[in-house]
Every structure is written in C-alpha cells, then in structure tokens.
Amino acid sequence: MAELFPPLDAAAQAALNRLPEALARVRPLTGAHRRSLPEDIAALSRALTAERAELRRPYWSRPAFVSAYLHYFLPWNLVRLTRLFRGLPLPPPEGGHGPALLLDAGSGPLTVPLALWLARPEWRAAPVQVLALDSASQPLELGRALFAAWGEETGEPVWPVRLERGPLESLASRALPLLRQGWRPWLVTAANVLNEVRPARRGHGSARDDEDDPDAAGPLDELEAGPEDALGERLDRLLAAWAPLLAPGPADMPSAEGAANRVPAPPALLFVEPGTRLGGTTLMRLRELALEGGLHAVAPCTADTPCPLSRGAWCHFTFSPQGAPRWLAELTAAAGLTKRSLSLSPLLLTAAPEGEEGESHSPQPSAREARVLSSPFAVPGVDGLARYGCAPCGLALLEDAGAVASGSLVRLGREAPRRDARSGARIFAPGGKRAPAGLKKKS
The missing domain is CATH 3.40.50.150 (Vaccinia Virus protein VP39)
Known part of the structure; x- marks a missing residue:
C-alpha cells in the first residue's frame, strides 16, 4: 500500500x-x-x-x-x-x-x-x-x-x-x-x-x-x-x-x-x-x-x-x-x-507522459488500484466505515476502509453488482474480500 x-x-x-x-x-x-x-x-x-x-x-x-x-x-x-x-x-x-x-x-x-x-x-x-x-x-x-x-x-x-x-x-x-x-x-x-x-x-x-x-x-x-x-x-x-x-x-x-x-x-x-x-x-x-x-x-x-x-x-x-x-x-x-x-x-x-521523455520515477497504478480520499463515513448495508477512492474506472466506494490512510494507493477487490445510490460510485471490497450484494441509499 x-x-x-x-x-x-x-x-x-x-x-x-x-x-x-x-x-x-x-x-x-x-x-x-x-x-x-x-x-x-x-x-x-x-x-x-x-x-x-x-x-x-x-x-x-x-x-x-x-x-x-x-x-x-x-x-x-x-x-x-x-x-x-x-x-x-x-x-x-x-x-x-x-x-x-x-x-x-x-x-x-x-x-x-x-x-x-x-x-x-x-x-x-x-x-x-x-x-x-x-x-x-x-x-x-x-x-x-x-x-x-x-x-x-x-x-x-x-x-x-x-x-x-x-x-x-x-x-x-x-x-x-x-x-x-x-x-x-x-x-x-x-x-x-x-x-x-x-x-x-x-x-x-x-x-x-x-x-x-x-x-x-x-x-x-x-x-x-x-x-x-x-x-x-x-x-x-x-x-x-x-x-x-x-x-x-x-x-x-x-x-x-x-x-x-x-x-x-x-x-x-x-x-x-x-x-x-x-x-x-x-x-x-x-x-x-x-x-x-x-x-x-x-x-x-x-x-x-x-x-x-x-x-x-x-x-x-x-x-x-x-x-x-x-x-x-x-x-x-x-x-x-x-x-x-x-x-x-x-x-x-x-508535459510528457512518463516513459516518453524519461523513465518513470514511481510505479504507475493499474486499472485495479484506487487512490483513497475523503474521511471515513458510515454507509448502511456496507461493512465497516467506507471511503471514496479515485480509480481509472471512476469514483469508487471502498468498503471497510476506515483504517486505510487518506492518499494511499490500494488494490480493488471484487465489485458489487449495484452502485452507491447517492454518488453513483462503483462499490468495491478490499482486495480479495467479497463485496456486498447491494447498497441502500444513505440517509
């Protein structure tokens, strides 16, 4: 991480x-x-x-x-x-x-x-x-x-x-x-x-x-x-x-x-x-x-x-x-x-993509990684505290991410079949963990 x-x-x-x-x-x-x-x-x-x-x-x-x-x-x-x-x-x-x-x-x-x-x-x-x-x-x-x-x-x-x-x-x-x-x-x-x-x-x-x-x-x-x-x-x-x-x-x-x-x-x-x-x-x-x-x-x-x-x-x-x-x-x-x-x-x-003008100075994130942002918050129907994450696939809602440091680059786990009703974010469990089946609208 x-x-x-x-x-x-x-x-x-x-x-x-x-x-x-x-x-x-x-x-x-x-x-x-x-x-x-x-x-x-x-x-x-x-x-x-x-x-x-x-x-x-x-x-x-x-x-x-x-x-x-x-x-x-x-x-x-x-x-x-x-x-x-x-x-x-x-x-x-x-x-x-x-x-x-x-x-x-x-x-x-x-x-x-x-x-x-x-x-x-x-x-x-x-x-x-x-x-x-x-x-x-x-x-x-x-x-x-x-x-x-x-x-x-x-x-x-x-x-x-x-x-x-x-x-x-x-x-x-x-x-x-x-x-x-x-x-x-x-x-x-x-x-x-x-x-x-x-x-x-x-x-x-x-x-x-x-x-x-x-x-x-x-x-x-x-x-x-x-x-x-x-x-x-x-x-x-x-x-x-x-x-x-x-x-x-x-x-x-x-x-x-x-x-x-x-x-x-x-x-x-x-x-x-x-x-x-x-x-x-x-x-x-x-x-x-x-x-x-x-x-x-x-x-x-x-x-x-x-x-x-x-x-x-x-x-x-x-x-x-x-x-x-x-x-x-x-x-x-x-x-x-x-x-x-x-x-x-x-x-x-x-001004140039890394690798065109010179070597990359850090590993580049993959399509299955997200940058963690926002403070932790409770979401009905989701385990633990959630955080939003920024990923190549778009906005992600990360389950059970309360202990993950803001700004960390984390690997996405399995995706839930439904999206966050409020933000439209795709819902992901931490890497290797089963994602929740659905999500109720946040109050």
Missing part, C-alpha cells in the same frame, strides 16, 4: 526542532512580543477565516501578524508539505541537461522551497537554483534569510535563491535570464495561490487561504455556485503564461559560454491548495484545462481520464499531524487552536 503522506523521519523532525533558533535570528521577538504571540496567532487565524472580509490590508503589513505567520502558519505549512513531498513521485534534480531550476510562484516566505529542502535531504547538495516569485518583497526577503539561517543552524547546505517581484503570470519571463545562462526548468510550483487568480466572491477577502477545513461539511456536500467560466479563463491564462517553461527550449538559445543548449526534458508542474471545497474544486478545474492542453496527470490521479469527482465531491486528503514538533503543538494550544488533522489538495502534472 503506497502512502502519499508518509510520516516525517527523524532527520526532518530534528530540523524542525531547530527552526525556532533560525526564526530567532531572522525575526527576533522582544519579551512583550513573545508574550503576545499566542494572541496574535489567534487574531490572524480569525482574520484568515471567520473575519476574512474584514482583512482590508495584507497581513504582511502588520508586524504582529508577520511574527504570527512565521512562528505558526509557516511551520504548520512546512509539516503538511514535507509529508506530501516525501510521498509524491517528484523527479530528481540530477540527471538532466544543466543545473536544475526550481521556480516557485507566489512563494511568500519560500514555504515550498523550505519544505522541499526539508523533505528531500538527498537533494540538498544538488546543483539547484531557486527562483522565488511573489507580489510582495517582504515575505521573500524573510524567507531567503530564514533559509540561510536554518541551513547554518542544521549544518546543511541550502540552495541559492533569486527573488523576483511580480504577478504569477510573469514567472516565465522572470526566469528567462537564468534559462539563457544554462539553467533548465526542473520543477514549477505554486502553493496556496490559485485563489489569487479566482474571481472574488462575496464575503471573502483577498488573503490567501492558509487554513484547514477538513471535511467540515461531509464528503458529498453541494458546492457553492460560482463563476466557473471566469475561473476557467483565468486558470487557462495562467497555464498559457507558463507554457514556455513546459516546452523544450529552443536548441539555439545561447548559454553562458555561448554554446547551444541541449534540449532539456520539460519540468514537472506542482500545485498545492488547501483541502477545502474552494481549493479542491479549483485544482479539479485546473486539471481539466491542463489535460485539454496536452499535459498529463502524474499524482494523485490514477489516470488521465476525466475526473470522477465532478458530481459534487472535491479532491482533497486529510491526514494526522504526526511528527509535528512539540514546541509547535504547545504554541498551538497556547493560541487556543487545535490541529487534530491536516488537509490539502495536490496536483502533479508533466
């Missing part, structure tokens, strides 16, 4: 335990600010969720919110992303033509590069250059300083970072000078930023959606109506703006030495959004547009087929906060907040 969110290893936990020392070097707190930190964290949490419409200014313009973000929201984002990056079949930075370029759009305080560095210690000494793009300069500067300080605290090498200020759509143009110097796009990333290209909705501000909302309303609640055509247009423009990064570069592009570059393999494209209905459905729409444009889904999808979750469910995964450092758990409790689970929605794309 392949896990999408394996636990943090001892080395990652040890590095997270050194993060407060790195933060103290970059954003030292006075005694008064340290005492007010839990209250500031709670206030920022309210501003990003229940009181979001009242957030008139970016939180980076308020010193108390900057400290709250760096000491609480950033570490929790590092925990969830590090778990994800340990399980995703990401291509290694070595082995391509020229040094590797990590292009992170909407980087903020370099959350994605920091998490990738934390998750994959075997890549820390690789020839990787980070290009971090954001509309605000302050979080970028803080992130770069934190990256350097964290490397010094742990004694580990860190990747050089180039900062660029601009909108998401400018990523390709800002990368052009590095491409002309011989750097090759390796990984293009964007986390918690697609709401910046989504049409504004009543009751929501412009702040990023960094908070969890793990299955608060159930696995198949109706989605709020929204201007999907306008959203599709904006996402389509974003993909079009990044298209130069996803195609092999021109063979006559001069390198730093004046020689022609060899044509590199296109990079992987990774999006991560919060595991909310908004985050999950936005990624589902992006996936639809990406496949129409010739890109291919690598993970967590099991095939390049139309998404089977179009009936009202949203693509997301929920997992435990296992491995989070004690200091972060204590700070969370002091702020009056809880973290019983973590949630996110990822999408890994590539």
